[in-house]
Amino acid sequence: MQTHTYDVVIVGAGGAGMRAALESSSRARTAVVSKLYPTRSHTGAAQGGMCAALANVEEDNWEWHTFDTVKGGDYLVDQDAAEIMAKEAIDAVLDLERMGLPFNRTPEGKIDQRRFGGHTRNHGDAPVRRACYAADRTGHMILQTLYQQCVKQDVEFFNEFYVFDVILTGDPREDGEVKAAGVVAYELATGEIHIIRAKSVVFATGGAGKVFKTTSNAHTLTGDGMAVAYRRGIPLEDMEFFQFHPTGLAGLGILLSEAARGEGGILRNASGERFMERYAPTIKDLAPRDIVARSMANEVREGRGAGPNKDYVLLDLTHLEPAHIDAKLPDITEFARTYLGVEPYTEPVPVYPTAHYAMGGIPTTIETEVLRNNTDKVPGLFAAGEVACVSVHGSNRLGTNSLLDINVFGKRAGIAAAAYAVGAELPELPEHPESYVEGELERIRLGSGSESAADLRRTLQEVMDADAQVFRTQESLTNALGKITELRKRYADVSVADTGTSYNSELVEAMELGFLLELAEVVVVGALARKESRGGHFREDFPDRDDENFMLHTMAHPVGEGQGEAGSRVELAYKPVTVTRYQPMERKY
Numbered sequence: 001m002q003t004h005t006y007d008v009v010i011v012g013a014g015g016a017g018m019r020a021a022l023e024s025s026s027r028a029r030t031a032v033v034s035k036l037y038p039t040r041s042h043t044g045a046a047q048g049g050m051c052a053a054l055a056n057v058e059e060d061n062w063e064w065h066t067f068d069t070v071k072g073g074d075y076l077v078d079q080d081a082a083e084i085m086a087k088e089a090i091d092a093v094l095d096l097e098r099m100g101l102p103f104n105r106t107p108e109g110k111i112d113q114r115r116f117g118g119h120t121r122n123h124g125d126a127p128v129r130r131a132c133y134a135a136d137r138t139g140h141m142i143l144q145t146l147y148q149q150c151v152k153q154d155v156e157f158f159n160e161f162y163v164f165d166v167i168l169t170g171d172p173r174e175d176g177e178v179k180a181a182g183v184v185a186y187e188l189a190t191g192e193i194h195i196i197r198a199k200s201v202v203f204a205t206g207g208a209g210k211v212f213k214t215t216s217n218a219h220t221l222t223g224d225g226m227a228v229a230y231r232r233g234i235p236l237e238d239m240e241f242f243q244f245h246p247t248g249l250a251g252l253g254i255l256l257s258e259a260a261r262g263e264g265g266i267l268r269n270a271s272g273e274r275f276m277e278r279y280a281p282t283i284k285d286l287a288p289r290d291i292v293a294r295s296m297a298n299e300v301r302e303g304r305g306a307g308p309n310k311d312y313v314l315l316d317l318t319h320l321e322p323a324h325i326d327a328k329l330p331d332i333t334e335f336a337r338t339y340l341g342v343e344p345y346t347e348p349v350p351v352y353p354t355a356h357y358a359m360g361g362i363p364t365t366i367e368t369e370v371l372r373n374n375t376d377k378v379p380g381l382f383a384a385g386e387v388a389c390v391s392v393h394g395s396n397r398l399g400t401n402s403l404l405d406i407n408v409f410g411k412r413a414g415i416a417a418a419a420y421a422v423g424a425e426l427p428e429l430p431e432h433p434e435s436y437v438e439g440e441l442e443r444i445r446l447g448s449g450s451e452s453a454a455d456l457r458r459t460l461q462e463v464m465d466a467d468a469q470v471f472r473t474q475e476s477l478t479n480a481l482g483k484i485t486e487l488r489k490r491y492a493d494v495s496v497a498d499t500g501t502s503y504n505s506e507l508v509e510a511m512e513l514g515f516l517l518e519l520a521e522v523v524v525v526g527a528l529a530r531k532e533s534r535g536g537h538f539r540e541d542f543p544d545r546d547d548e549n550f551m552l553h554t555m556a557h558p559v560g561e562g563q564g565e566a567g568s569r570v571e572l573a574y575k576p577v578t579v580t581r582y583q584p585m586e587r588k589y
């Protein structure tokens, strides 16, 4: 075992982690720990754009952007946070431009902007061009640009190190102050455990899409940061809100960016009808994702789906000029050719909703400080990006607001974590902080259990797709909870065929499965208790939004076996939503 000491340790080298590192490493001794090589982080898969009311191509302002974000999130957004994000968006884009990011340009040489779902002019009059982009590989460009700057600034990286635990000075569920003291990491190449002590710990570990089977998310998005914090007694906020992106390639889930509709693509059912005209008469195919995804699923349920099994709808780009498609949507049209054998110039592309984005996560203040309950912070612990819930996305995120979120709140996290560390003492370590991780790894690596992680993961993902996806009911969720409980018990008997210590990916995947099981339970328990429909959470048995009882954030706290809601290990509390300018209204588009 090795021990290292820094002022700040950042867990995750995606957009949020590296944006934080750029701020923190110039102010305090900083290490970035990442299970992936930084440029393999999921930020690099982001396609469509990053929004900011630059008003480069038509009138726009940050107040309209704030309003759209709040309305898009079905009023569960904390409005102070959304306002900060929309205001700081402009500098966030210009920062990236100065770092050298090759944005698409207008003929006059300004950063070009395009339309995206839910972004409108003047509080909903018509779609507005707000998304800055680099063809359909905006995230790739952001990630490469940030990495280059990190290299230039000599940021220290621990690559292919898996953080499996956070070290706190006490239990956040009990009285008394609890501070962050570091993390416990597992080195993939050697199997060695590392304790990385620090005054500030920043979680920037991204999302948890692998809870579901059909997902746009990379294999590695297993919610580690969320689960690690939760196991140590930190609550998770609004986890029942998961975004299903309308246009995954049918049967595969691989994403076709909303930019396809921003550039003029149209969704059609089997008879060729532009069905979104019925569901969102004003902005049609550019309605927010929750509404489009539900409309698509409804078309299929009512028998208007396309294909031999009538189980998808069609994304039609055939009316667009091939040259326009090649200039603006080169990668995603290639995906349609490669994975489905469909030629988007001449044929519509089969699409169906795919699990895409976790609106919930580790609760933070607008300064990215982690909360241990509705009001109290954990000094030295920060979170930003998809792992966090600040909450700018409420119950449904607008497209292009996440690349923005990671830049705005990543930067804030880097500044806040360094400022805290500069004024703080290095906390004492509790005794043997490595013992929990060591125990788990040994149990799985050397155990003689009969369960395979791959089987358990497949079953979990199938259960979540069947029972906790676009449409949910009391019955489906109760069924899911029962199956997850069973899978958790079977997980105690999991073992691996590879008992080696060098590059044991089977072992780390089994650890990641433990995180997925933890989070699936939180998602389902939160969804069971939320007897209303809002944003990405749709209950067929409670189809309306209920502001009287549920205009509240869910705070899920871990408790002992059977001591939580519906016999689970999750106890629920609720937290008020911050409302500043906009009173909740019915959401129409």
Ligand SMILES: Cc1cc2nc3c(=O)[nH]c(=O)nc-3n(C[C@H](O)[C@H](O)[C@H](O)COP(=O)(O)OP(=O)(O)OC[C@H]3O[C@@H](n4cnc5c(N)ncnc54)[C@H](O)[C@@H]3O)c2cc1C
Pocket: 011, 012, 013, 014, 015, 016, 017, 033, 034, 035, 036, 037, 038, 041, 042, 043, 044, 045, 046, 047, 048, 049, 050, 138, 139, 161, 162, 163, 164, 204, 205, 206, 207, 216, 217, 218, 224, 225, 255, 257, 356, 357, 384, 385, 386, 387, 399, 400, 401, 402, 403, 404, 406
């Ligand atoms: C296909 C796709 C397209 C998208 N397109 C857009 C778009 O056009 N616009 C938009 O706004 N949003 C888009 N999104 C969403 C957006 O890309 C993500 O929400 C965002 O990039 C997340 O950034 P992040 O920095 O929080 O996490 P990530 O980029 O996922 O990075 C997570 C980091 O954490 C590290 N990590 C995780 N677990 C551990 C661990 N246990 N130990 C150590 N390190 C760990 C990983 O190595 C990685 O470096 C898209 C998402 C997908 C999947």
